[in-house]
Amino acid sequence: MALELEDLRFHHPGQTRPFIAVERLTLDAGERVLIHGPSGCGKSTLLSLVTGIRPLQRGRIRVAGEPFSDLSQRRRDAFRADHLGVIFQAFNLLPYLSALDNVRLTPSFSKRRRQREGADTNKADTETAALTLLALLGLDRKVARLPAHQLSFGQQQRVAAARALYGEPELIVADEPTSALDTAHRDALMGLLTEQCERSGSALLMVSHDPDVARYFHRSLCFDELNQAASHVA
Numbered sequence: 001m002a003l004e005l006e007d008l009r010f011h012h013p014g015q016t017r018p019f020i021a022v023e024r025l026t027l028d029a030g031e032r033v034l035i036h037g038p039s040g041c042g043k044s045t046l047l048s049l050v051t052g053i054r055p056l057q058r059g060r061i062r063v064a065g066e067p068f069s070d071l072s073q074r075r076r077d078a079f080r081a082d083h084l085g086v087i088f089q090a091f092n093l094l095p096y097l098s099a100l101d102n103v104r105l106t107p108s109f110s111k112r113r114r115q116r117e118g119a120d121t122n123k124a125d126t127e128t129a130a131l132t133l134l135a136l137l138g139l140d141r142k143v144a145r146l147p148a149h150q151l152s153f154g155q156q157q158r159v160a161a162a163r164a165l166y167g168e169p170e171l172i173v174a175d176e177p178t179s180a181l182d183t184a185h186r187d188a189l190m191g192l193l194t195e196q197c198e199r200s201g202s203a204l205l206m207v208s209h210d211p212d213v214a215r216y217f218h219r220s221l222c223f224d225e226l227n228q229a230a231s232h233v234a
């Protein structure tokens with residue numbers, strides 16, 4: 001199983017009522033699940049809890065069979081680098097690194113991801129694998145050499161996607177990765193995400209406002225139905 005989440009609760013500071021309460025959410029290996037819901041309902045907050053970027057207040061999360069939420073901060077960071085690909089709305093690209101070097105951050109932090117991409121410690125190998133992923137996403141070698149801050153929002157989204165896909169992680173978590181893309185680039189990104197997930201057996205948990213992307217997923221969940229805290233409020 002790629003993801004098992006149980007009994008998760010999250011309160012904002014000073015609030016007694018939970019903002020998020022999810023009894024159970026699971027993703028099989030290779031399963032693609034879309035979560036949709038209105039702006040501000042808590043989708044990004046849920047993803048930040050799933051990825052361990054925001055500390056869990058209550059609940060248990062297993063990723064690729066490992067008790068992710070029980071790990072120390074240091075071990076969780078190392079585990080994330082090896083097993084999770086993350087695409088967030090604020091892409092966390094390093095602005096003065098090139099697009100290529102931003103993608104190459106993944107293999108620099110994880111030997112496992114390097115090996116899964118068929119690259120060893122050799123700089124040329126990781127570069128070739130990163131350039132291949134960028135090209136699949138429609139970013140040519142010239143764009144790959146530009147610093148991230150010189151790229152458009154949509155190009156940055158694709159760099160963030162290439163960085164997440166590098167090295168076939170068991171789980172990819174994506175927060176609105178197509179929000180700045182036109183239809184053609186959206187379909188190219190979703191097509192590549194789908195293809196890579198199928199090739200490598202990666203599961204995909206993604207949040208989007210765009211109902212047209214539902215066709216790329218095995219399941220589509222409404223956030224307010226998943227989140228028992230929302231139904232209590234209503």
Ligand SMILES: Nc1ncnc2c1ncn2[C@@H]1O[C@H](COP(=O)(O)OP(=O)(O)OP(=O)(O)O)[C@@H](O)[C@H]1O
Nearest residue numbers: 012013015037038039040041042043044045046209
């Ligand atoms: N400290 C806080 N106390 C109370 N509410 C907060 C606090 N911080 C954030 N919020 C609320 O949490 C919500 C933000 O949730 P989140 O970003 O997860 O939503 P979202 O569904 O991802 O939205 P969008 O689709 O617009 O990205 C907002 O409604 C915001 O008002």
